[in-house]
Amino acid sequence: MDKNKKYFFVLKSIELYNRFRAPEAEARLVDVRDDGTVVVEFQGSFCHTCGIRDWVEDLAYVMKSLGGDAELKEYIEPEGEEDYKRVGVFRVSKVPDRFDEEWSTK
Secondary structure (H helix, E strand, O other): OOHHHHHHHHHHHHHHHHHHHOOOOEEEEEEEOOOOEEEEEEEOHHHHOOOHHHHHHHHHHHHHHOOOEEEEEEEEOOOOOOOOEEEEEEEEEEOOOOOOOOOOOO
16 A cells, blocks of 8 residues: 555545644554554543543544554553543554545644
């Protein structure tokens, strides 16, 4: 899978995620790895609610709703002063066939 295409798809998925979940939760792309995983940081007051992992896992459902396929492989709760942050590592196994830089979530 083309790394640039995956990068753009994940950015657009995060844009849509943030549109409906901010300010309680905001996602930020940290890394697109060669092994097919992407690392996303989540910040916000959602960290002090029930179902914290669900807020992170929702990004995979956003990607699926856009025609891709992804799953949360790792959920990380940083220790220390990172009280309002969580990290999700997702495996993105499919990007929509008809997806390019002209595609928009707006």
